[in-house]
């Protein structure tokens with residue numbers, strides 16, 4: 078299984094350790110790792126080129142293009158971030174902003190509809206839900222077929238000192254999610270079909286209506302037409 082993991086900090090702390098545990102649960106993993114802010118050290122400058130140009134360039138293509146290629150390459154995308162002030166880290170938000178044009182309501186990458194995703198977060202206390210959902214929002218709106226969440230209140234800053242009870246609960250969750258991902262991955266490989274989440278299906282239907290009837294951004298509408306998604310074609314089939 079091809080895995081691209083984006084770490085929301087360069088700190089190899091608790092969040093990194095949990096991601097590593099998940100990755101090592103797959104016997105056949107090929108992995109691409111991206112660390113933030115190292116691999117994307119620029120804020121979105123609101124040039125709007127990604128929304129308005131047909132070939133969606135970015136002021137930071139030097140960084141964004143290779144990341145996009147690694148996301149498209151993967152069968153499984155993992156986004157991680159510790160909780161900073163109740164939210165994702167600033168550098169993870171910067172990455173998500175650079176891929177807003179890949180949202181369903183604009184020009185989603187066709188292959189996303191057959192990929193799976195995991196979002197991972199840790200916090201001192203049980204306040205990781207918002208952070209997980211901030212990353213899940215992007216994976217869902219990129220069209221990723223299934224997205225799983227792993228959140229842990231570590232009550233520590235070093236994984237070695239985290240209580241065994243908390244560690245074991247996290248490991249059990251990792252194994253459960255890993256088994257589900259492997260099963261779905263094999264099914265997609267075998268049949269070539271995916272079964273998207275309700276949220277993806279709902280937003281695909283809303284976006285299809287927008288592109289077919291409202292055509293607010295002609296570039297997006299033309300893209301949807303070229304994929305025949307405004308007709309009967311569907312990217313998960």
Ligand SMILES: Cc1cc2nc3c(=O)[nH]c(=O)nc-3n(C[C@H](O)[C@H](O)[C@H](O)COP(=O)(O)O)c2cc1C
Nearest residue numbers: 088090091092093159160161162163199200201202
């Ligand atoms: C700048 C900063 C802000 C933080 N904000 C919160 C917070 O709002 N709530 C919380 O429970 N922990 C917060 N923490 C603690 C981290 O979320 C926690 O230690 C996390 O496990 C660190 O992940 P890491 O080991 O992967 O770096 C914060 C830590 C930092 C450095």
